[in-house]
Amino acid sequence: MAHSLLSRGVGVFQLSRRTVLLSAARFYSQTEAEPLTVRRQNNGIRRIVLNNPKKRNALSLSMLESLREDILADVDSDDLRVIILSAKGPVFSSGHDLKELTSAQGREYHTKVFSTCSELMTLIQDLPIPVIAMVNGVATAAGCQLVASCDIAVATEKSTFATPGVNVGLFCSTPAVAIGRAVPRKVAMEMLFTGNPISAHDALLHGLISKVVPEERLEEETLAIAQRVCEASRPVVALGKATFQRQMAQGRDAAYATASKVMVDNLALRDGQEGIRAFIEKRKPVWSHGAEKAHE
Numbered sequence: 001m002a003h004s005l006l007s008r009g010v011g012v013f014q015l016s017r018r019t020v021l022l023s024a025a026r027f028y029s030q031t032e033a034e035p036l037t038v039r040r041q042n043n044g045i046r047r048i049v050l051n052n053p054k055k056r057n058a059l060s061l062s063m064l065e066s067l068r069e070d071i072l073a074d075v076d077s078d079d080l081r082v083i084i085l086s087a088k089g090p091v092f093s094s095g096h097d098l099k100e101l102t103s104a105q106g107r108e109y110h111t112k113v114f115s116t117c118s119e120l121m122t123l124i125q126d127l128p129i130p131v132i133a134m135v136n137g138v139a140t141a142a143g144c145q146l147v148a149s150c151d152i153a154v155a156t157e158k159s160t161f162a163t164p165g166v167n168v169g170l171f172c173s174t175p176a177v178a179i180g181r182a183v184p185r186k187v188a189m190e191m192l193f194t195g196n197p198i199s200a201h202d203a204l205l206h207g208l209i210s211k212v213v214p215e216e217r218l219e220e221e222t223l224a225i226a227q228r229v230c231e232a233s234r235p236v237v238a239l240g241k242a243t244f245q246r247q248m249a250q251g252r253d254a255a256y257a258t259a260s261k262v263m264v265d266n267l268a269l270r271d272g273q274e275g276i277r278a279f280i281e282k283r284k285p286v287w288s289h290g291a292e293k294a295h296e
Helices: 002-007 012-024 061-072 107-126 140-149 164-168 174-177 183-192 200-206 213-231 234-248 251-266 270-278
Strands: 037-042 045-051 082-087 091-095 131-135 137-138 150-155 160-162 211-213
Touching: 002 160, 037 061, 037 270, 045 061, 061 107, 082 091, 082 213, 082 270, 091 140, 091 270, 107 174, 131 140, 131 213, 137 140, 140 150, 140 160, 140 174, 150 213, 164 183, 174 183, 200 211, 211 213, 211 270, 234 251, 234 270, 251 270
Parallel strands: 045 082, 082 131, 091 137, 131 150, 137 160, 150 211
Antiparallel strands: 037 045
């Protein structure tokens, strides 16, 4: 089971890589030579910044594809331990670009937009590494969906979250998939039916985000979480994330059966045994970050 959970996303990653190669040239703003997203990586932490503030970091098809490319680049490398998603400007993301959703674009194009968005959101949850949203501003519609899809979300006190599609005649049905799995049903329904924004503190209260911090501490607090993730064994984190996602979709008894089997699989990993030995010997563990087994 451990091997199957660790490798479950490989087919998705390979398919997505092929798609990315076909469309990489499109990932720039139509009005400027700035890339839609900016990627950099250091000490195991990959930073991906939504970089189209003039369009409120709208999740256009090109933006979605650019995000997917940045996420998938060398995703299986042992040097990559965690991803932080953030945005330039006062809006984290305003959601889909409504200019792409007019009748002039046609049904086929609309289908491609929403299928690509859904693929990106599920990709984030299927990745073998944690993804952290670092939010400093407004996250609406698919932008709110992006936050809800991340494993961890840190937001500033001024940040707000909303699903206002109903007010422009387009109910936020796809954002509801992620948001409805992150917050209580009645909270989600109020957000979806009214379009009213909720504050960062209410988002924390209802489970949409993990932490609320002052704006001046956002970077520090987010990096502290990312650096702590980097201290753990990569295959152990990957196994744990995949198992968490799987068991959350199961009933209680099936979830315990899944998790119990994976605990045994985890113990068979070299890093699983190294961690236990290090604890017993009162020393820091030395992780291999490989999926090799210590025993069958």
